[in-house]
Amino acid sequence: MFENNERTDLDKLGEFGLIDHLTKNIQLHDKTTVKGVGDDAAVLDFSGRRTLVSTDLLLEGIHFDLAYTPLKHLGYKSIQVNLSDIYAMNGEASQVTVSIGISSKFPLEAVEELYSGMLLACDRYKIDLIGGDTSASKQGLIISVTSIGHAKEEDICYRNGAQENDLLCVSGDLGAAYVGLQLLEREKLVFLENPNIQPDLEGKDYIVERQLKPDARVDVINLLKEMKIKPTSMIDVSDGLASEVLHLCKNSDKGCVVYEEKIPIDPMTYDTAREFNLDPTVCALSGGEDYELLFTVKQSDYDKIKNSPDITIIGHITESSAGTHLVSKSGNVHQLKAQGWNAFKN
Amino acid sequence: MFENNERTDLDKLGEFGLIDHLTKNIQLHDKTTVKGVGDDAAVLDFSGRRTLVSTDLLLEGIHFDLAYTPLKHLGYKSIQVNLSDIYAMNGEASQVTVSIGISSKFPLEAVEELYSGMLLACDRYKIDLIGGDTSASKQGLIISVTSIGHAKEEDICYRNGAQENDLLCVSGDLGAAYVGLQLLEREKLVFLENPNIQPDLEGKDYIVERQLKPDARVDVINLLKEMKIKPTSMIDVSDGLASEVLHLCKNSDKGCVVYEEKIPIDPMTYDTAREFNLDPTVCALSGGEDYELLFTVKQSDYDKIKNSPDITIIGHITESSAGTHLVSKSGNVHQLKAQGWNAFKN
Structure with missing residues (x-):
């Protein structure tokens, strides 16, 4: 299906190399976008306060091993690692969306365990789970979380503000x-x-x-x-x-x-x-x-x-x-x- | 690892049944959340205009078959199906985040094809790709897209407003x-x-x-x-x-x-x-x-x-x-x- 004689191996690029490569041609169109790719979270200007958005993908066999990871802990962690990006902007995290791909061989109770950990994290941090998607997965467990937060522009901490002697x-x-x-x-x-x-x-x-x-x-x-x-x-x-x-x-x-x-x-x-x-x-x-x-x-x-x-x-x-x-x-x-x-x- | 004698099969619940089941206990915490789970997109109040957020997961073998799906088309489609949810709220779509899980056996050029379709969709619809995540996948190709948009509250079309004789x-x-x-x-x-x-x-x-x-x-x-x-x-x-x-x-x-x-x-x-x-x-x-x-x-x-x-x-x-x-x-x-x-x- 894929006809191209060039071949560059992903493992040589690494994750950051791949991201740099893929994102270098992105053009921003919308005046509400203050900051796109390149920091912990995207910054959007929706009048008055900035909206912060960040997303992470967690894959079985890559990011976690179900042999020793209780599903409730996994749910909790999947939210926390995402909120961490909003806090790293000095923002207030306020919402998450959660998408899950799971084998239909999982019993409902297993999904409930996963979800209960997510809701526990949301509850402790006063975060709203506002949407998502669920699908059967023919492969392993897949978790995709997007977190949303907000901050005054003058409070946001970007990665690029360090000064000499700081x-x-x-x-x-x-x-x-x-x-x-x-x-x-x-x-x-x-x-x-x-x-x-x-x-x-x-x-x-x-x-x-x-x-x-x-x-x-x-x-x-x-x-x-x-x-x-x-x-x-x-x-x-x-x-x-x-x-x-x-x-x-x-x-x-x-x-x-x-x-x-x-x-x-x-x-x-x-x-x-x-x-x-x-x-x-x-x-x-x-x-x-x-x-x-x-x-x-x-x-x-x-x-x-x-x-x-x-x-x-x-x-x-x-x-x-x-x-x-x-x-x-x-x-x-x-x-x-x-x-x-x-x-x-x- | 999972000790529970109850077992409810997911295939009996179906996707909507699972979503209903999982989301029925969600409590909203944040005053910026106008509408959480239950419509095409979540609605958030970030002063003045509402922020709209929607997310979809696309999995190889479930949502697409690479045997006959050109990667560029797949990238294009993965953005479009997500924007569709923002428009279904009568909102203006403005940003997307894109997370991809791919086998390291894929050459870079294949990922570029996928991504070029995404950027083409963004370009045509004047959408900003503002973030995401990439990871190796031990299984098939995984695509998770979150779209963000905005609208005046009085313009938003929810699912619940139909009246008799409409x-x-x-x-x-x-x-x-x-x-x-x-x-x-x-x-x-x-x-x-x-x-x-x-x-x-x-x-x-x-x-x-x-x-x-x-x-x-x-x-x-x-x-x-x-x-x-x-x-x-x-x-x-x-x-x-x-x-x-x-x-x-x-x-x-x-x-x-x-x-x-x-x-x-x-x-x-x-x-x-x-x-x-x-x-x-x-x-x-x-x-x-x-x-x-x-x-x-x-x-x-x-x-x-x-x-x-x-x-x-x-x-x-x-x-x-x-x-x-x-x-x-x-x-x-x-x-x-x-x-x-x-x-x-x-």
Whole structure:
């Protein structure tokens, strides 16, 4: 059916390469579009307040494994990861649409479990589920969520606003979701070898929950408002810290210095990474799925945030020509690299 | 993983049954939500103008067959079917988000074909593609589109506004997309039996295009505005005429009479249906994918539309207790039944 002798493999491009390639020729037509492709959410001007829209696709076998993912958790997570994008714009999330493709072999009760997790997330965050689509799927479970929010134009934090000498900050801690995933994958293998052995997740609740049931950081957005801080740029950490730092720097045309010793890592994440012979810093830099907020603030805001237990200053913004660097605990300077997560590579 | 002894089969519920079941407990939280689940698009109040949002999921093997669907057409169609929902609210479509799940075995050029069809649709309709998501898919091709539009509250046409004695109208003609599909399916079988035989679609352009490359009827929306007609209720014909008429009647708590002889069917649709030993009226009533607009207008608008070549009056609205009926060409009265399209049944 497809007659074309050219062939470029998707796995060479990677997800970001593919997006860049596909979107470079997009022309905007409508005067209500303030910002289209290229940030966490699209920004539309519907008189007075901006409307924010963001969308994510979650696919079985790619983004989740039903062998160890309870459907209710999966529903909850699918909403949270999407809301996270609205908060990363410093917006108020207000609605979601949810489309689901499922095998007709699933019993209704399974779909209800999934949906109950979605509604729980909506309820906790006071979000309206306003529409969607359901279909049979001949393949695996498919979840597509679109979230909608709003903000005053002057409150919106884009990725491109970081200025030289701004402080680079991150909420919460990093790497836990990735290490939690390693644990779940190990227990799955154990179970497949001997179904009589129960999974050993004893005492690992925190990192397992970070993987299975993350919470979007609306509390951090509210905290920043209380502290009267407007970040100069912001993004959520879905693909790993390194990837997100580089997004901010690229979009703002700036460089940065990140200090390894400042990267917040929970002790359980640290110890469990070590059990797996993983470098905890690499887990934080490249693991992904933390759904924390990474943002830059003016130096003059330093006094306001220095004692906040929820926010860590991990570095600062430099001029573009200075490059993007990581200073290791031993004082060595490395180029910051985004391995990130590439769904097109196996 | 799923421990529950209850089991309700999805195929017994059907798509609408599943949606009803899943959405009946949804609570709305946000004052910006004017209308959530239950119409063609959600309606949000973002000061001044309403924001309209609608979403669709298109899955390989369920909604399309790549054996006879050119990717560019598929991209075009995936946008059009979504815009159709915004127009069915009497809104102006302004943006779409597009998420795609694809096998990494697809070459980039194939994705480009798909995307070029999407951008062509956007360009023709002056729509902005404002975001989305792409992912590898281990299964088939997955397309999720969310469309966004806007309208003044007083212009919006909901499904629930039909009044007794209103005229029931439909744009264009019906059944062509379904008959076109039968033709494509037949030629696929011929090809599978003998790959040397070229598909015989000679002279069937119209019905094949209606299946592969439908156009959302923004022209009809503009025509109604020019004629200074605001429909009392409206829906787009995606699941077959009967299903949509019943949606309007149910939502408006009214009955109706539809006259078989008035249902607009193109001669090519009629003749080709006959070739397949199909009843052309059944194709129009239950075939689906026409993406025409079905709407009700006040009797006082009769003179304005009676000579419009694009609009056909097919019946009228009655009180609820009178039921929903089809008067056959021979004068017999039948209960109007929606077989519609049920993705959960094979």
